[in-house]
Amino acid sequence: MKLWDCFATALRALLNNKLRSVLTMLGIMIGVAAVIAVLSLGRAQTSVVEQAFATLGSNLIYVMPREAGVGGMVGEATLTVEDAEAIARHAPSVRKVAPTAQTYAQVVAGSERLNSLIAGITPEAESVSNYVVAQGSFITDSSYRARSRVAVLGSEIARTLFGEMDPTGQTIRIGGRQFQVIGVLESRGMGFGVEDLRVYIPLSTFYVTVAGAQVSSRGNSVDMISVQVKSSSELQSAKQEITAILRSTHGIREGESNDFRVISVESVARQVTQVLGILQLILAGIAGISLLVGGIGIMNIMLVSVTERIREIGLRKAVGAKRRDILVQFLIEAATLGVCGGAVGVGLGWVIVKVMSIVATSAGFPFVAVVPGYAIALAAGVSIFIGLVSGLYPAVRAARLDPIESLRHE
Amino acid sequence: MLELENITKVYKAGQTEVHALRGISCRIESGEMVSIVGPSGSGKSTLMNIIGCLDKPTSGNYRLDGVEVDKLNDNQLAEIRNRKIGFVFQSFNLLSRTTALANVELPLVYSGVRNRRQRALQGLEAVGLAHRITHNPSELAGGEQQRVAIARALVNNPSLILADEPTGNLDTRTSQEIMLIFKRLNEQGMTIILVTHEPDIAAYTQRTIKLRDGRIEAS
Numbered sequence: 001m002k003l004w005d006c007f008a009t010a011l012r013a014l015l016n017n018k019l020r021s022v023l024t025m026l027g028i029m030i031g032v033a034a035v036i037a038v039l040s041l042g043r044a045q046t047s048v049v050e051q052a053f054a055t056l057g058s059n060l061i062y063v064m065p066r067e068a069g070v071g072g073m074v075g076e077a078t079l080t081v082e083d084a085e086a087i088a089r090h091a092p093s094v095r096k097v098a099p100t101a102q103t104y105a106q107v108v109a110g111s112e113r114l115n116s117l118i119a120g121i122t123p124e125a126e127s128v129s130n131y132v133v134a135q136g137s138f139i140t141d142s143s144y145r146a147r148s149r150v151a152v153l154g155s156e157i158a159r160t161l162f163g164e165m166d167p168t169g170q171t172i173r174i175g176g177r178q179f180q181v182i183g184v185l186e187s188r189g190m191g192f193g194v195e196d197l198r199v200y201i202p203l204s205t206f207y208v209t210v211a212g213a214q215v216s217s218r219g220n221s222v223d224m225i226s227v228q229v230k231s232s233s234e235l236q237s238a239k240q241e242i243t244a245i246l247r248s249t250h251g252i253r254e255g256e257s258n259d260f261r262v263i264s265v266e267s268v269a270r271q272v273t274q275v276l277g278i279l280q281l282i283l284a285g286i287a288g289i290s291l292l293v294g295g296i297g298i299m300n301i302m303l304v305s306v307t308e309r310i311r312e313i314g315l316r317k318a319v320g321a322k323r324r325d326i327l328v329q330f331l332i333e334a335a336t337l338g339v340c341g342g343a344v345g346v347g348l349g350w351v352i353v354k355v356m357s358i359v360a361t362s363a364g365f366p367f368v369a370v371v372p373g374y375a376i377a378l379a380a381g382v383s384i385f386i387g388l389v390s391g392l393y394p395a396v397r398a399a400r401l402d403p404i405e406s407l408r409h410e
Numbered sequence: 411m412l413e414l415e416n417i418t419k420v421y422k423a424g425q426t427e428v429h430a431l432r433g434i435s436c437r438i439e440s441g442e443m444v445s446i447v448g449p450s451g452s453g454k455s456t457l458m459n460i461i462g463c464l465d466k467p468t469s470g471n472y473r474l475d476g477v478e479v480d481k482l483n484d485n486q487l488a489e490i491r492n493r494k495i496g497f498v499f500q501s502f503n504l505l506s507r508t509t510a511l512a513n514v515e516l517p518l519v520y521s522g523v524r525n526r527r528q529r530a531l532q533g534l535e536a537v538g539l540a541h542r543i544t545h546n547p548s549e550l551a552g553g554e555q556q557r558v559a560i561a562r563a564l565v566n567n568p569s570l571i572l573a574d575e576p577t578g579n580l581d582t583r584t585s586q587e588i589m590l591i592f593k594r595l596n597e598q599g600m601t602i603i604l605v606t607h608e609p610d611i612a613a614y615t616q617r618t619i620k621l622r623d624g625r626i627e628a629s
Contacts, residue, residue, distance in 0.1 A: 005519045016507045315503045318464060320492020320520035322485050403464050
């Protein structure tokens with residue numbers, strides 16, 4: 001028997017029972033759609049997170065004070081501007097260093113007044129932290145050296161203070177002192193919106209104007225030192241260099257623990273995407289259970305179908321069908337159920353992904369979900385496989401039927 | 411030509427053995443029209459299954475056109491059934507929801523021949539059903555259904571047609587029509603073996619083999 005005839009026979013049998021065939025496919029359909037949706041949406045989510053981390057800057061290491069848990073002192077001031085300078089000078093793997101100190105202060109512009117986070121930064125912050133200036137300019141070396149009273153606004157606070165007006169050149173009061181707005185930053189985007197609410201001033205100015213606890217007898221402390229490493233391959237060595245430098249400048253003896261933390265953005269990003277990946281796998285696994293149920297449904301219906309068609313099988317054998325012919329006929333029927341269910345499922349999954357993308361985008365959440373090719377290939381493979389596996393037992397039963405008894409079957 | 415030599419068939423029913431055939435020897439020449447008759451339990455069906463290569467004898471030799479059929483495996487038997495034997499059943503055994511034409515084509519599907527449609531059409535014309543080719547069995551009268559079955563039996567040019575109570579489900583007039591078709595086929599040279607318990611039907615054949623208790627009583 002030619003393969004094409006096997007297909008024709010199987011298709012005719014399925015078409016003879018249209019409703020039943022469609023209902024049988026439903027399980028596979030839903031399963032495949034669910035798996036496709038989970039994989040696609042998961043991938044979109046991962047890429048959103050990756051993008052968010054990319055806006056922070058590449059090859060970044062953050063140095064922060066030790067976590068203030070046990071000691072009870074919030075915001076332990078263990079890092080200083082001198083530490084940042086030491087890292088810049090002595091760590092060979094480091095390209096640039098940008099220390100930051102922050103405090104809350106009242107910001108007044110015209111009749112608008114609000115409490116905002118004021119960040120003291122250095123000109124290096126622009127390239128290290130990937131700040132993009134939307135209007136005006138960033139803090140320059142000269143204004144840093146001159147301790148100028150200039151401020152750069154985050155996009156959100158600029159809108160709050162000035163509305164649609166261009167803030168550059170305007171005067172604001174920070175902690176009662178006059179500053180001139182020289183620039184506005186572009187939005188940092190999803191996940192890091194806090195930075196859009198900050199006011200950036202030169203770190204040198206920070207210490208002589210708004211600084212609180214940062215200025216003490218121990219020197220000018222910073223809340224964070226952002227370090228840009230020369231290349232991603234040097235992240236590890238940079239971490240070691242920084243740790244060694246800070247241990248020695250802080251006079252930490254061997255065996256004593258660090259009073260600071262060194263974290264690379266990449267490692268945090270990797271952890272987050274890893275967790276997301278595991279979550280996606282779990283979700284896809286749950287969706288996959290419905291594929292299993294669909295497979296059981298196919299097997300069930302194929303068994304019913306074999307029982308119903310015992311006489312037909314007997315007749316086919318009498319007119320010359322071999323075991324193999326019967327086996328292939330029923331296997332193709334089952335596989336076709338799987339494949340058709342899978343194909344419709346891919347379409348359904350695609351629709352789900354599109355709808356969710358549209359809903360997310362209209363809700364202000366730029367979420368570009370596409371159905372990845374591997375998901376389609378996977379779905380196709382899995383649904384053929386499920387069809388074949390669930391069809392195997394019924395098909396073997398059909399093929400083994402004795403022609404004489406089958407012909408006599410009522 | 412068909413030769414049976416001391417054919418026996420023993421079924422095991424639990425502990426007891428049932429001797430369905432106890433040594434059947436006979437010879438049916440090409441072009442003969444023979445009926446096999448006998449009361450129920452005489453071994454008619456068993457003999458028919460063996461002649462039709464649906465079953466193998468427990469012992470004895472069966473040659474069909476010189477081929478020692480009792481030595482063949484399942485796949486070879488399927489091929490013999492496909493090429494050399496045309497079955498006609500009491501209950502027609504047509505595929506439901508399948509056109510007359512597709513039903514007649516069925517044996518050709520398994521022999522993988524070309525121009526199936528044309529040969530099936532010729533078969534249906536031969537039994538006078540050329541105008542019914544697109545009808546499903548449920549749309550056909552009993553006699554018409556049996557004629558489709560005869561067309562199906564003929565379509566692969568078999569060596570013999572094996573008809574098991576072919577008129578059992580038909581009224582007298584339709585039975586006569588069907589028997590006339592068999593008669594005409596026989597006159598054209600087809601070997602025909604009829605299994606029946608109706609003397610009227612057996613009367614159409616040239617020779618009657620009477621079975622009783624698994625033996626040939628008269629031939």
